Amino acid sequence: MRMARRSLLQGLGALEHMMLVQRGHLLHWVPVCLAVGIGGFFALRFEPDMTQLAGAAGLALTLALIARRTGEAFRPIPVALVLMLAGALLAAVRSHSVAGPVLGWRYYGAVEGRVVALDRSGSDAVRVTLDRVVLERVSPARTPLRVRVSLHGQMQGIDPQPGMRVMTTAHLSPPGGPTEPGGFDFQRHAWFAKLGAVGYARVPLVGLELPQNDWSLATFRVRMAISAHVRAALPGDVGGFAAAVTTGDRSGISLAALEDLRASNTAHLLAISGLHMGLLSGFVLGLLRLVLAAIPGAALRLPARRIAAVGALIAATGYLALSGGNVATERAYVMAAVALVAVMLNRRAISLRAVAIAAIIVLVLRPEALLGPGFQMSFAATVALVAVFGWMRDGRVKTGPRWLQPVVGVLMSSAIAGLATAPIGAAHFNTISHYALLANLASVPLMGMLVVPAAVLAALLAPFGLDWIGLWLMGLGLRWILAVAEWVASLDGARSFVHGPGPWVLPLIAFGALVVILWQGRARWGGLTAMALGGLLWAGADRPAALIAEDGGIVGVMTTQGRALSKEKGAGFVAQNWLENDGDGVDQQNAAARWQGDIASRTKLATVGLGAGTVELVHLIGKTGLADFASCAPGQVVVVSVTPQVPLAGCDVYDPKRLRTTGAIALVQGRDGVHLRTARDVTGDRMWSGWAR
Structure with a gap:
């Protein structure tokens, strides 16, 4: 007993010493604890009610009181628990604050609304996002706050303009769930974007009312006007690239150029993120300091460094407004603002403490950002860069002669950021770019030395009608970046694919x-x-033996060659996601060729599993496949892309009506046979789920 007590006291003493060592470094863990709470809230399979949320708030208050009475060494433990509960409560408050009606059925009819966003879909169709929506025969209480419509076909109607009130006839449906259990949850993404319905139109768009002087859309109109001006001065993909990095409008860049940028891992140059915000702020900061130093007496009498930081912050704020203020840009702005304020206060601008403060602000304002690859990759790269260069600074590690240090710094920065973000990029996008370092070394320095300064020059010369000078210089840099991306993407083995990871x-x-x-x-x-x-x-993660789409439109069965798909065309988004999550680089047509049997048949039969646990999976495509199906065999699972008018007797049938209650389905091979897992099993019933009852 005495020995055990002594061991316990020694253990507590060692723990106390270890916790005391952390003093001065605990702020770094605040965003980590908030993130744990936020992640825990989004991982719940049920929606906490007000009683449970009040209980969590009461527990947090109790722990805060306990922390006040706890010794200095162990006080961080209850504080960490308080922060975790605070993170969960922040996510709950944010989830309720963006709540709005979600369409609960498939709708076809007139759609009217005000244009508040313009972009392009994955199929290169123009997409309009509308607010102040009016739907035919739908009461205002059930009408979504926003809808997004892809404009397909030969559109002869008007070109949508920011703030214009338009009308069309569209097919709308609720935002889709994950393409497979555990996959990306578009329902949750749409909830925080206030999208209550998505769909498409194949008829022209009609303008009902010209844009009004609505200040809420003033920056949107300015953005689109600047984007059009830039694309007129720099036609083609170069202009689309220039518009993307100046206004955030990516609608002018082709899918081929996008694919090259993704394959070379330089697509991050398109997004207005930390790189662009940092380059702009740094350039303006340095430019203003040079200007002030050139004025006789100014550098001696005025706080030039602080004035330059204020000017850089104003420029960054203008860039934020001009870019549309999306989540990635807001995150980059917060990080840049924290660094610039540190300069104003004569603090170290680049430190882990500054990164922690930026992360806290972002998580408090937008807790859902934690789940996106942008937040994860941005902060992973920043933390890794600050930590590594901080260790080198403290250890006085030299990187060669003075004249060579900038080159070594660029090489190291690209390598460190690439290593830090590689697992996140592979997990979200299922690809690894093998020549990413080469492509970024050839592109990123030019973005900082030519493209961003040229954009600032164009903005300064625009009032005099001479912005073409800056745009011409900007175009030179962007042509080089696009050429590098095309060359790297064409190299053998430029990209490989990896299967998706598990949730942990x-x-x-x-x-x-x-x-x-x-x-x-x-x-x-x-x-x-x-x-x-x-x-x-x-x-060691295993992929599902079979997958069923949430509408029954396509089925995928794993074979020795890879996943075999039941359709050559149609449901392309779902098929692409399945193949990417498998780490399979083939297209849908080649995956369909793996199906054993007549691919043209409207009735597909596959065996799932091994040994006694096998299950026969039947896919009936359309009314023809349903009409040709005679009867079920024992143990068969039948997937139908249309709801039968007469129930199929003796069958375990998954038709669109039933699948709306389950979402996408995975058949997983277990030790004791094949198990069925639904998207609803994984995500649970949350306020954004919208499962049919």
């Missing part, structure tokens, strides 16, 4: 990396264990 893989890798970077003392190397465990779970 990224959290484990991220937590392990944060422990290595943020924790003080030798225990930090324990984070490598968590990272290794995440890697092992990823490598």
